[in-house]
Amino acid sequence: MSSIxxxxxxxxxxxxxxxxxxxxxxxxxxxxxxxxILQIGGxxxxxxxxxxxYQLFDKPAExxxxxxxxxxxFHNFSLIHDDMMDNSEMRRGQPSVHIKYGQNxxxxxxxxxxVEAYQYLCHSQHWRLPSLLSTFNDMAxxxxxxxxxxxxxxxxxxxxxxxxxxxxxxxTAVLLxxxxxxxxxxxxxxxxxxxxxxxxxxxxGLAFQLMDDYLDSFGNTSLTGKKSGGDIxxxxxxxxxxxxxxxxxxxxxxxxxxxYNKEGKSDEEIASICAMMQRTRAEEALLIRAREYDDKATHxxxxxxxxxxxxxxxxxxRNMLATRTF
Amino acid sequence: MSSIxxxxxxxxxxxxxxxxxxxxxxxxxxxxxxxxILQIGGxxxxxxxxxxxYQLFDKPAExxxxxxxxxxxFHNFSLIHDDMMDNSEMRRGQPSVHIKYGQNxxxxxxxxxxVEAYQYLCHSQHWRLPSLLSTFNDMAxxxxxxxxxxxxxxxxxxxxxxxxxxxxxxxTAVLLxxxxxxxxxxxxxxxxxxxxxxxxxxxxGLAFQLMDDYLDSFGNTSLTGKKSGGDIxxxxxxxxxxxxxxxxxxxxxxxxxxxYNKEGKSDEEIASICAMMQRTRAEEALLIRAREYDDKATHxxxxxxxxxxxxxxxxxxRNMLATRTF
Numbered sequence: 276m277s278s279i280x281x282x283x284x285x286x287x288x289x290x291x292x293x294x295x296x297x298x299x300x301x302x303x304x305x306x307x308x309x310x311x312i313l314q315i316g317g318x319x320x321x322x323x324x325x326x327x328x329y330q331l332f333d334k335p336a337e338x339x340x341x342x343x344x345x346x347x348x349f350h351n352f353s354l355i356h357d358d359m360m361d362n363s364e365m366r367r368g369q370p371s372v373h374i375k376y377g378q379n380x381x382x383x384x385x386x387x388x389x390v391e392a393y394q395y396l397c398h399s400q401h402w403r404l405p406s407l408l409s410t411f412n413d414m415a416x417x418x419x420x421x422x423x424x425x426x427x428x429x430x431x432x433x434x435x436x437x438x439x440x441x442x443x444x445x446x447t448a449v450l451l452x453x454x455x456x457x458x459x460x461x462x463x464x465x466x467x468x469x470x471x472x473x474x475x476x477x478x479x480g481l482a483f484q485l486m487d488d489y490l491d492s493f494g495n496t497s498l499t500g501k502k503s504g505g506d507i508x509x510x511x512x513x514x515x516x517x518x519x520x521x522x523x524x525x526x527x528x529x530x531x532x533x534x535y536n537k538e539g540k541s542d543e544e545i546a547s548i549c550a551m552m553q554r555t556r557a558e559e560a561l562l563i564r565a566r567e568y569d570d571k572a573t574h575x576x577x578x579x580x581x582x583x584x585x586x587x588x589x590x591x592x593r594n595m596l597a598t599r600t601f
Numbered sequence: 602m603s604s605i606x607x608x609x610x611x612x613x614x615x616x617x618x619x620x621x622x623x624x625x626x627x628x629x630x631x632x633x634x635x636x637x638i639l640q641i642g643g644x645x646x647x648x649x650x651x652x653x654x655y656q657l658f659d660k661p662a663e664x665x666x667x668x669x670x671x672x673x674x675f676h677n678f679s680l681i682h683d684d685m686m687d688n689s690e691m692r693r694g695q696p697s698v699h700i701k702y703g704q705n706x707x708x709x710x711x712x713x714x715x716v717e718a719y720q721y722l723c724h725s726q727h728w729r730l731p732s733l734l735s736t737f738n739d740m741a742x743x744x745x746x747x748x749x750x751x752x753x754x755x756x757x758x759x760x761x762x763x764x765x766x767x768x769x770x771x772x773t774a775v776l777l778x779x780x781x782x783x784x785x786x787x788x789x790x791x792x793x794x795x796x797x798x799x800x801x802x803x804x805x806g807l808a809f810q811l812m813d814d815y816l817d818s819f820g821n822t823s824l825t826g827k828k829s830g831g832d833i834x835x836x837x838x839x840x841x842x843x844x845x846x847x848x849x850x851x852x853x854x855x856x857x858x859x860x861y862n863k864e865g866k867s868d869e870e871i872a873s874i875c876a877m878m879q880r881t882r883a884e885e886a887l888l889i890r891a892r893e894y895d896d897k898a899t900h901x902x903x904x905x906x907x908x909x910x911x912x913x914x915x916x917x918x919r920n921m922l923a924t925r926t927f
Contacts, residue, residue, distance in 0.1 A: 305749040356712060360705045379686045379752055382708060383745060386682060386715065390741040393719060397734045405730055408723045415716040419709060423631040426705055 277335035279584045282591045285326045285336055289319055292340040293347070298391060308372045308384035309391070312351045315369050320483075320596065321454045322347040327592065328458020328472050331585035339461050342407070345395035346454050349411075352388035353418055353450075355381055360426060361509070389415075399461065406460050414453035421446025428512050439517050440481065448480030471576050475589075478572035483596045485565040488513040492549050493558055504545040510536055514564075518557040527551065569593070603661035605910045608917045611652045611662055615645055618666040619673070624717060634698045634710035635717070638677045641693045646809075646922065647780045648673040653918065654784020654798050657911035665787050668733070671721035672780050675737075678714035679744055679776075681707055686752060687835070715741075725787065732786050740779035747772025754838050765843050766807065774806030797902050801915075804898035809922045811891040814839040818875050819884055830871045836862050840890075844883040853877065895919070 280288065293313060298306050322343035326336040357363070358371040359381045365371060373381030396411060397404070424442040428434050455476035459469040491506045492515055506513045516535055523531055531551045534544055552558060572593060573581070580586060606614065619639060624632050648669035652662040683689070684697040685707045691697060699707030722737060723730070750768040754760050781802035785795045817832045818841055832839045842861060849857055857877045860870055878884060898919060899907070906912060 302746055302749040302753055304753065305746060352712075356708050360708055382682050382686055382711075383749055383752070385708075386678075386712075387742070387745045389712065389715060390738060390745060393734070394738045394742070397731065397738055404734070405723065408719070408730070408734070412716060412720045412723055416713070416720070419713045419716060420628055420631060423628040423709055426709070427628055427630065 277330070277333065279330060279587065280326075280336055282323065282327075282588045282595070285323045285330075285588065286319055288336060289322050289326065289340065289343055289347075292344065296344065304376065304380050305384055305387055308355070308376045308380050309348075309351065309388050311375065312355060312366070312372055312388075313347070315367050317350075317367055319347065320592065321350050321450055324451055324454040324476060324589075324592065325458040327585065327589050328455040328476075329462045330458075331472075331580065331583055331589065332459065332462035332464050332468075333583075333585070334462045339399065339458065341395045341398045342457055342461060345392045345399075345411070346450070346457070348388050348392035348395060349415065349418075350450060352385050352392060353422070355385035355388060357422060359385075360422065363509075403461055403463070407457055410453055410457055410460060414449050417445040417449045421449075429510075431512075433520070434512055434517050436514075436517055436521065439512070439514060443484040444477065444481060447484040448477045451480035451483065452476035468577075468580065471580065474575035475572050478568045478575060479593055479596060482565040482568040482572065485514055485561055485568070486596065488515055489558060489561050489565070492552060504540075504549070507535065507545050507548055508540060510538075514561050515552045515557045518560050519552045519555045522555040522557070522560075523551065527554075603656070603659065605656060605913065606652075606662055608649065608653075608914045608921070611649045611656075611914065612645055614662060615648050615652065615666065615669055615673075618670065622670065630702065630706050631710055631713055634681070634702045634706050635674075635677065635714050637701065638681060638692070638698055638714075639673070641695050643676075643693055645673065646918065647676050647776055650777055650780040650802060650915075650918065651784040653911065653915050654781040654802075655788045656784075657798075657906065657909055657915065658785065658788035658790050658794075659909075659911070660788045665725065665784065667721045667724045668783055668787060671718045671725075671737070672776070672783070674714050674718035674721060675741065675744075676776060678711050678718060679748070681711035681714060683748060685711075686748065689835075729787055729789075733783055736779055736783055736786060740775050743771040743775045747775075755836075757838075759846070760838055760843050762840075762843055762847065765838070765840060769810040770803060770807060773810040774803045777806035777809070778802035794903075794906065797906065800901035801898050804894045804901060805919055805922060808891040808894040808898065811840055811887055811894070812922065814841055815884060815887050815891070818878060830866075830875070833861065833871050833874050834866060836864075840887050841878045841883045844886050845878045845881045848881040848883070848886075849877065853880075 298309055300306060325343045325346050326339060329339045330336045354366060355372045358366055359373045359378065363371055364374050369375075371381075372384060376384070393411075396407060399407065421442055421444070424438075425446055428439075428442065452473040453476070456469050456473035459472045464472070488506065491513065492504055505511075506516075519531055520528065520535075531548070534540070534548055534551075537544070540548075576586075624635060626632060651669045651672050652665060655665045656662045680692060681698045684692055685699045685704065689697055690700050695701075697707075698710060702710070719737075722733060725733065747768055747770070750764075751772055754765075754768065778799040779802070782795050782799035785798045790798070814832065817839065818830055831837075832842075845857055846854065846861075857874070860866070860874055860877075863870070866874075902912075
């Protein structure tokens with residue numbers, strides 16, 4: 276049995292791998308944007324989740340670094356293209372790829388990151404490739420569908436909570452689910468175990484995204500690297516918006532609707548929107564919902580997996596995501 | 602031994618497959634653009650080439666329709682995104698995807714077409730998946746690199762003929778090469794045979810692209826479905842431009858350079874550009890070059906393959922591409 280690496284150790288292992296595996300250099304404008312977005316970092320939650328899913332079955336994480344890289348490249352592909360579609364000018368406190376390098380570079384380097392992801396997938400153990408590829412493809416399809424739902428919501432006046440949760444499930448949560456699952460598949464886990472890890476990842480991802488919505492309005496700006504109330508400024512129909520709209524009435528509802536969907540907002544207006552959210556207890560409802568998902572995540576795993584040594588780092592990751600303030 | 606299908610029969614077989622395999626329907630704005638571009642057709646040269654590469658080894662083309670679909674979807678992914686990057690408003694005589702459905706739909710449905718391509722690839726015979734995937738990935742990388750080179754050329758004042766040929770090799774020819782090669786791989790052909798078919802496809806693709814450059818200036822508009830001189834209007838640095846610039850001098854050169862790179866051109870100015878191209882014998886040089894590639898294509902194949910019954914339809918395809926006037 277190989278030794279179990281902690282979250283931190285897995286992260287270092289992966290960062291080391293990323294810096295040793297530079298992609299091609301030419302044509303410059305094709306590859307440089309991918310280096311740029313990979314290098315400005317992020318939490319590397321998804322690739323580390325894959326490594327954790329693998330070591331849970333007593334295998335050394337080093338074996339599947341190329342699969343972890345595939346997941347990270349896919350994630351970055353989706354960030355590059357989503358930022359273009361959402362007109363987001365900043366990413367992780369830095370200019371987005373299409374702002375720094377232009378629209379065409381945004382489209383094409385995003386495409387290339389996706390192709391690279393498949394290339395790293397292909398470099399992994401061949402005998403489980405069909406199953407890994409199939410899981411990866413299903414995930415990729417759902418992520419695109421989730422992004423389309425998100426775009427469609429921009430035109431919708433009212434969105435049901437369940438539709439919103441289905442959108443974030445596809446857009447965000449299935450990627451974390453696929454990360455854990457692919458780790459398990461590569462380790463040769465049973466089908467039930469692979470499915471359990473997928474569900475664990477999806478519920479954890481849902482909790483994670485809800486916390487993201489929460490932190491956008493109520494988080495600490497200097498730690499998130501995002502402008503506070505970014506969703507509010509961009510009139511993003513996130514959980515807090517949908518809940519507040521549903522749970523307010525009459526003039527309050529009209530005022531909230533008007534203010535939130537108004538183009539350009541003063542700091543006072545943003546503060547007033549946050550106050551309305553608090554009045555309907557939207558953040559409380561969100562935190563309860565996030566906690567529910569967090570519980571569902573734990574219950575998705577059979578006792579035989581919860582008692583394994585490799586579950587320790589997974590628990591650390593889950594706790595970090597559920598209680599983070601950054 | 603299965604019966605050999607003609608070009609026409611393979612085309613019908615593939616069209617039948619496309620119409621029986623509709624993709625998902627929801628979210629509508631994600632899938633409808635893919636249906637749209639698939640349905641407005643095109644020559645289906647690449648998927649048919651894959652089927653031909655397979656039946657060359659005495660296997661029934663029906664086996665690999667999903668691989669052919671993967672190739673066609675990849676091709677359509679690249680058309681959707683390239684049209685955005687090139688600001689091309691028309692495709693096959695119809696509005697381009699991003700014009701008809703908008704920029705965001707262009708980005709996302711293109712991404713989805715690429716993911717779908719991998720999904721069809723994955724549905725094919727599993728035991729040769731690693732090799733098929735690796736060939737497909739290498740092709741996809743070169744296509745992205747070729748598109749980047751093409752974009753980079755827009756900023757370059759002078760382009761060498763060999764750089765231009767390398768660009769069209771990556772952007773266009775490797776896809777046809779990979780199509781033939783993947784057919785051969787799926788059929789279990791030897792490595793030498795697979796490589797021979799790849800080279801055959803690449804040389805044929807180079808000849809095909811040169812003919813495309815030729816037809817853009819000297820072809821029959823009503824048959825190509827493109828506006829005559831589209832490259833000239835868009836100041837595309839194609840073979841004819843590069844050759845004419847290299848082979849003219851003094852005032853002629855300056856005038857050609859000025860006229861070609863001028864924004865907006867009258868019909869007289871386009872006619873005058875074509876006349877200059879004829880004066881330097883650029884179209885003659887192009888046709889000779891295309892013929893050379895066509896010869897190289899034939900020589901790439903060993904006698905053992907040239908004498909096979911399945912080579913008949915391949916020869917038909919090659920002749921069609923080399924001598925087409927549409």
